[in-house]
Amino acid sequence: MKLVIGGSTGYVATEVLSQALKNPTITSIIALGRREAELTPETGSDAAKLKVLVCDNFGDYPDNVKAELENADACIWTIAITPIRLNTVPWEETCKVSRDYATTAIKTLDILRQPQSQEKPLRFLYMSGHLTLRSRDDIPAALRDSGLIDYGLLRGEAETLILNYAEQSHGAVQSCIVKPGLIDAPGVERREIPGIPHIELTDIAAAMLDQVIGGFEKDTLSNDDLARIGQRALVG
Ligand SMILES: NC(=O)c1ccc[n+]([C@@H]2O[C@H](COP(=O)([O-])OP(=O)(O)OC[C@H]3O[C@@H](n4cnc5c(N)ncnc54)[C@H](OP(=O)(O)O)[C@@H]3O)[C@@H](O)[C@H]2O)c1
Structure with missing residues (x-):
């Protein structure tokens, strides 16, 4: 199967790639x-199936990028402005990077599939977060306390757009939103935020790969779902 990893330089995507x-x-x-x-020496050893692709416009892909994205079977999309970077990026840019780049990606990957690959659905997985919101009802205290209500709503809007795209595709596209808590890894300082669960980096990467390969268990996966699926996949 052909997998696209969107944002392949990031903390999570590096483990997904490995x-x-x-x-x-x-x-x-x-x-x-x-x-x-x-590539680390470890990942580099098995890099024959890997194409590293640099893109300078995620709002309108250049033709050379489009050519490489043809006939993908699945995508794990990790590009976003994370909360820790919010103060360093204008709000308009945050909306573009965290929402619009993802919706452009799902649409582009769908359009770039030839009839023969359309026999199987394109599986598009959007990495979101534990505290995102799809409506203003019942804003969690942790989100209000951290001053991230607008950001949570923005990421929730992206989730809705990604799910709607698949729903309107008549089966050509399946989408899934993953909502992890704080992602821990050896050697990385462990943060604590009241009300937010933790998950191991290896577990979430394994869970996302399991789901794009085997099919989405449901359209939204919680931190607990991801830990369970990831641990099962790693044992397997
Ligand atoms: N880390 C966590 O604990 C955690 C918890 C819950 C949810 N998440 C979610 O998981 C996803 C991945 O998180 P992460 O920790 O791996 O984030 P990360 O390390 O900051 O990686 C984000 C990726 O997005 C790319 N990116 C950022 N701004 C961009 C721009 N303007 N144009 C193009 N690419 C851009 C980064 O490229 P560069 O490498 O060039 O900057 C990187 O590849 C995010 O959606 C995040 O909200 C993370």
Whole structure:
């Protein structure tokens, strides 16, 4: 299967890429980013199936990028402005990067599929977060306390657009939203935010790969779902 990893230079995507390289079901990987994904000696050893693709316009893909994105079977989309970077990026840019880039990606990957690959649906997974909101009802205290209501609503709007796109595709596209809490890894300082659960980086990467390969269990996966699926996949 051909997998696109959107934002392949990031913290989570680096682990996704590492696990995807070792997974024999994935025969082709497009590591898409605004700069080149760096390969560790460990991942580099199995890089024959990998194409590192740099893109300078995620709002309107250049033709050379489109050519590489043709006939993808699945995409794990990780590009976003994360809360820690919110103060360094204008709000308009945050909306563009965290919402519009994802909706452009799902549409573009769908359009770029030839009839023969349309026999199977395109699986598009959008990485969101534990505290995102799809409506203003019942705003969680943790979101209000952290001053992230608008950001939570923005990410929730992106989730709705991604789910709606699949729903209106008559089966051509399936989408899934993952909502992890704080993602921990050895050697990375563990943050604590009241009300937000934790998940291991290896578990969430394994869970996302499991779901794009085997099919989405449901359209929205919680932190608990991801931990369960990831641990099961790693044991398997
Ligand atoms: N880390 C966590 O604990 C956590 C928890 C819950 C949810 N999440 C979600 O998981 C996803 C991935 O998180 P992460 O921690 O891996 O984030 P990250 O390390 O900041 O990676 C984000 C990716 O987006 C790219 N990106 C950022 N701004 C961009 C722009 N203007 N144009 C193009 N690409 C851009 C980054 O490229 P560069 O490498 O070039 O900057 C990087 O590839 C995000 O949606 C995040 O909200 C993360």
